[in-house]
Amino acid sequence: MSEDKLYPLNVSELIEHARNNERIARTLFEIEVEVMNLSDCAAFFDRLTDMVRERFALDDVWLVLSNIEANARLAETLREQGALNTILTVATVDLLRLVENRREPVLVDELARYRQLIPPTSRDRLGSLAILPLVMDDRIVGAMILGTRDRERYQPGMEFFFLHQLAVKVSIGFSSVWAREQLRLLATRDALTGLRNRRDLDLALPQELSRARRYGQPLSLLFMDCDDFKQINDTHGHDCGDAYLRFLARIFISLLREDDSVFRYAGDEFVVVLPNQTYSAAQAIAERMEAHLQQVPFSWRQKALVASISYGIASTSQANWLNAEDMLRHADQKLYALKRERKAAL
Numbered sequence: 001m002s003e004d005k006l007y008p009l010n011v012s013e014l015i016e017h018a019r020n021n022e023r024i025a026r027t028l029f030e031i032e033v034e035v036m037n038l039s040d041c042a043a044f045f046d047r048l049t050d051m052v053r054e055r056f057a058l059d060d061v062w063l064v065l066s067n068i069e070a071n072a073r074l075a076e077t078l079r080e081q082g083a084l085n086t087i088l089t090v091a092t093v094d095l096l097r098l099v100e101n102r103r104e105p106v107l108v109d110e111l112a113r114y115r116q117l118i119p120p121t122s123r124d125r126l127g128s129l130a131i132l133p134l135v136m137d138d139r140i141v142g143a144m145i146l147g148t149r150d151r152e153r154y155q156p157g158m159e160f161f162f163l164h165q166l167a168v169k170v171s172i173g174f175s176s177v178w179a180r181e182q183l184r185l186l187a188t189r190d191a192l193t194g195l196r197n198r199r200d201l202d203l204a205l206p207q208e209l210s211r212a213r214r215y216g217q218p219l220s221l222l223f224m225d226c227d228d229f230k231q232i233n234d235t236h237g238h239d240c241g242d243a244y245l246r247f248l249a250r251i252f253i254s255l256l257r258e259d260d261s262v263f264r265y266a267g268d269e270f271v272v273v274l275p276n277q278t279y280s281a282a283q284a285i286a287e288r289m290e291a292h293l294q295q296v297p298f299s300w301r302q303k304a305l306v307a308s309i310s311y312g313i314a315s316t317s318q319a320n321w322l323n324a325e326d327m328l329r330h331a332d333q334k335l336y337a338l339k340r341e342r343k344a345a346l
C-alpha cells in the first residue's frame, strides 16, 4: 500500500494515481468482506493478517496487544482458539508512547526505538513499519503492524489515508467479532469459575457420545460433588464458598488432559467428560483428584480446609448408552450411592 505520490505532475501520472487508489480501495473492500463474517477472534485475526500481507506484498503483519486487564481475556481467547499468527504483548505505557497516544497510523523507518513492537525473528530484516492503532471501546488496546524490508515504503510524514481507513476497519471488525465472542462466552461459561456451564454440557455430551460411537472409541464421564459444601458456606461465609469452588475448578483443570472438559453442572456439582477413556481410566482420574485434594488443602484466611469430593462414573466401556441423559443420570445415581455409603460408614 504505497501512497507516496501525493501531487502527480501530469495527466498520465494523475490517472495512474487514481487507478492505484482504486485498486487499494477495492482490495480493502475485499479484505473487509472476507473477514466480516468470521465468528471467532483467531480466525478473524489470522485471515486478516494473511490477506493484508499477501494483497499489499508485505513481509510481515502481526498484532500487538497492550497488557491492560481487559486484554487478558482477549489474549487468552486467541491462544485457546489457536491463533497461528504472531501476537506480542507490550506494556500499555510503552504502546501509548510509541503510537504517540494517537488513533492514526504511525509510519517509521528508524526501527531501533520500536524494537519491542517487532517479533524477534523479524527485527533484523525489516526496513520500515506502519503501526495501525487498534481501538476498542474508545481506547487504544493494541496495534496491527505492517512490516516491510523496503526502508522507503513507510516514512514519517507520508500520506496515510488508506492506512487510516484500514486501521479503522480493523478496529471496527475486531470490536464486533470480540463482542460476538463475549456473548458466546456468556452463554456457555459459568461466571464464577470460568468453567463451561450446564447448557454447554447439554450440547457437548451428545456430540461426544456420537463421535465416540462413530470412531468406536470409549467415552467416560465423572459426576462430582463436594462433600459438606453447605457447611463451608455456613462456617466461613459465602465468599469462602465461592473461592472454594474456584479453587476446585483450577485443580480439576490442572489434573486433566487437553481433550478432557470440565463443566460446572450446578452449585457444588461438576461433570468431567473424558473422551477416549475407559471406566478404569476414569476411576484412576477420580482417585488422583481425591488424593490431590487431600494433599493440597484450600487455604482461607490462614486456615487450611481439606476439600473432599464424591463421584460417580458412567462409561461406554461398561454399557452401551443410548443417549447422553441416561449416561449422566447413571453417573449421578452412582455419585449419590457412594455418598450414602460414605455417610453410613461414618
Ligand SMILES: Nc1nc2c(ncn2[C@@H]2O[C@H](COP(=O)(O)OP(=O)(O)OP(=O)(O)O)[C@@H](O)[C@H]2O)c(=O)[nH]1
Pocket: 192, 225, 226, 227, 228, 229, 230, 231, 233, 237, 238, 239, 240, 241, 242, 245, 266, 267, 268, 339
Ligand atoms: N458459595 C456458594 N455456595 C453455593 C453456590 N451454589 C450453591 N451453593 C450452596 O451449595 C450448597 C450445596 O449444599 P448441599 O447440596 O446440601 O451439599 P453438601 O453440603 O455438599 O452436602 P452433601 O452433598 O450431602 O455432602 C448449598 O448450601 C447452596 O446454597 C455458589 O455459587 N456459591
